[in-house]
Structures are given as structure tokens and as C-alpha cells.
Amino acid sequence: MAIQKFSYITVMESGAESFLSPVNSIKYASPIHCHDFYEFFLITKGKAVHVVNNEKQQISEGTLVFIRPSDVHYYEYEDGQKCEFINVCFTKRVVSSSLRFLGEAYSNDYLLTSKLPPCINLPPIEKDHLVYRLENVNILSKGDLGKRKILLRGILVEVLLNYFSQLNNSQKSDLPLWMESLLIQMQKKENFTEGLDAMYRLSQRSPGHLNRVFKQFLNMTPTEYINSLRLKYAKHLLLTTKISVIDISLAAGFDNLSHFYHLFKKQMNVTPVQLRKIKVTIHHSSS
Missing domain, CATH: 1.10.10.60 (Homeodomain-like)
Structure with a gap:
């Protein structure tokens, strides 16, 4: 099966550095593909199988996954269930800038170099809060591209800090x-x-x-x-x-x-x- 390669130039509107899209079914998701930008997606309803880098991840409501440009992935149905998610894409420049902002104290080795993309299951409260934040981006920005950039950058930094830094730390902890x-x-x-x-x-x-x-x-x-x-x-x-x-x-x-x-x-x-x-x-x- 041929791997489709997407570029941020074709996915994002002119002058944009990020892209937010609700996906109502995995039948609307792209077949096996990779891209020259980062993305994270949050499962809002149902469950599916995420096939990434020749491995399978079980994903369900509350699963948050951070995809790197090197990752090759697609989705499969799980028991015929419907699966909905919110997909947010960022250029390499934005992610690099956000990591610099977080500073040396933020270890990004696992985030960027692990074989499988970082994946975490959010508690329902935190999943609902992140969905609320994402769904309000378009409302709050009112079509203002500059304001939209700020809102999505803020959410990206929070996601990296609140979820994927904890994931990285848990890999190294001796928590019983x-x-x-x-x-x-x-x-x-x-x-x-x-x-x-x-x-x-x-x-x-x-x-x-x-x-x-x-x-x-x-x-x-x-x-x-x-x-x-x-x-x-x-x-x-x-x-x-x-x-x-x-x-x-x-x-x-x-x-x-x-x-x-x-x-x-x-x-x-x-x-x-x-x-x-x-x-x-x-x-x-x-x-």
C-alpha cells in the first residue's frame, strides 16, 4: 500500500501555522500516510485501532496521541464501532518554538525519539476540559488568524506540559x-x-x-x-x-x-x- 505524504502547505490555509479539524468518523480520515508537520489527536467518542509505525495501538474515548513527522499511521475500525476525534496540526517551527519556550527543564527525548508516538488516556474530566478548549477556538478567534494562532499555541504548550512531560517522567520514575x-x-x-x-x-x-x-x-x-x-x-x-x-x-x-x-x-x-x-x-x- 502506497504511503501518502502530506505537506503543511496543502493542509493549512495561507499564513497559518496550525490547523484544527473535528473528524466525525475514521472513514473520513486519511489512509496510510505521513506528513511534514506535527499533530495531536484526541478521541472524543467511540474506539478504534491506530496503526502506527507497523504497530497497533488501541484508542478509545479520552486517548490523546502526539504524532511526529516521522510517524506513518492510519486507522482501523474496532468491532465496527464509530470513532470521533479532534485533530490539531502544527508546523515544525511552532513545535520547536514551544519546546524552546518550555526550556531545558522539559525533557523531550521520549516525546521526539520513541518508536511509537506518545499516547496517554485522559480522565473524563480532563478530556471534557480539553474538548471544551478546542471547540471554543473558532468561537473566540472570530476568524482572526492571529488570535487563532495564539489560542492554539497556548493549548499546544499546555498539552506538552500537562500530559506528555508527565508521560516522560513516568517512564523514569520508580512509582510502585x-x-x-x-x-x-x-x-x-x-x-x-x-x-x-x-x-x-x-x-x-x-x-x-x-x-x-x-x-x-x-x-x-x-x-x-x-x-x-x-x-x-x-x-x-x-x-x-x-x-x-x-x-x-x-x-x-x-x-x-x-x-x-x-x-x-x-x-x-x-x-x-x-x-x-x-x-x-x-x-x-x-x-
Whole structure:
């Protein structure tokens, strides 16, 4: 099968350095191909098989993959299921500039040189937030190419820093397998809302042992980790629903509204009400 080769010149509009495209089915995706630009794609619904560099990756809702110019890939159906994703492309110059911006502390060896492209499965909360950010690029830029460039560059840097630097670090860490499993389990709403009791039950470790291990590997306490998950969930609800702040606080696992406000302001630099007002202001200015 012949490999199609795509150039950013033909994919992106004149003067653009990036390209964002929702893909409603893999039947609309390109056959086996490579290109002279970078891209990342996020699966928003369903599942499929991603064939890349002669290997197969199982991809499903929440899977985020970073494709390099050297990668040859295409998609296959998985059990006949429909698969939808958002595809975002960037020129080599943009990615190089973003990596320089992140500086020497950001190790990109695994990102750029691994045989298979970096791939990570996002928790539902983080997947929904990234989808929200991407879907609003066109609304917020209002056809302004310069503003669109800034918005997509910002998202690229966040994706590299928040997801693929963590992936790189996890390759080198000595994180115990039981703790890796625990962190994955704690991403589930029913567990982070239950809190420490769920963590003790799932880990089968004593409170003292958990405190020592969390401090050693994550530089935070179990309570701080749980609160970070709850706050991300609360932020997601504030941005995507009209549920009252007090009900969001309870849904996220906080039984004290004042404590919720204090932690939210400390981590997000705005109060829950202020965040919602910012969202409304942006929505009105773009309509």
C-alpha cells in the first residue's frame, strides 16, 4: 500500500501555522500516510485501532496521541464501532518554538525519539476540559488568524506540559505498581468524592505509609491529591453546567462550602463565582 505524504502547505490555509479539524468518523480520515508537520489527536467518542509505525495501538474515548513527522499511521475500525476525534496540526517551527519556550527543564527525548508516538488516556474530566478548549477556538478567534494562532499555541504548550512531560517522567520514575493502580482508581468520581476512606480501601495501606509514599513521589499529601481531583471536577462543572455553586461543592465531595471556596481560590486564583462570570463574559463577547 502506497504511503501518502502530506505537506503543511496543502493542509493549512495561507499564513497559518496550525490547523484544527473535528473528524466525525475514521472513514473520513486519511489512509496510510505521513506528513511534514506535527499533530495531536484526541478521541472524543467511540474506539478504534491506530496503526502506527507497523504497530497497533488501541484508542478509545479520552486517548490523546502526539504524532511526529516521522510517524506513518492510519486507522482501523474496532468491532465496527464509530470513532470521533479532534485533530490539531502544527508546523515544525511552532513545535520547536514551544519546546524552546518550555526550556531545558522539559525533557523531550521520549516525546521526539520513541518508536511509537506518545499516547496517554485522559480522565473524563480532563478530556471534557480539553474538548471544551478546542471547540471554543473558532468561537473566540472570530476568524482572526492571529488570535487563532495564539489560542492554539497556548493549548499546544499546555498539552506538552500537562500530559506528555508527565508521560516522560513516568517512564523514569520508580512509582510502585500498586500506587500507579491507586492513582488511576482515584480518578473515578465515586472514589475521589469518597476521599481518604476510598484511598485506604483501594490501596490496603496504612495512613502513615500512604503519607510517606505520596510525599516521596508526588510531593503532596493524600488529602491534597484528593482535593486536586475534586477541584478539577468542580471547575469542569462550573464551565459546562448551570448547577449552583453549593451543589457543585457537594457533588465534588466537599461538605463545607467555605472550605471549598478557600481551596478553589488558592488553586485557581479566582473564586467559583468569578470563574463562571469569566466564562459568561467570554461567551457573550463571542456571540
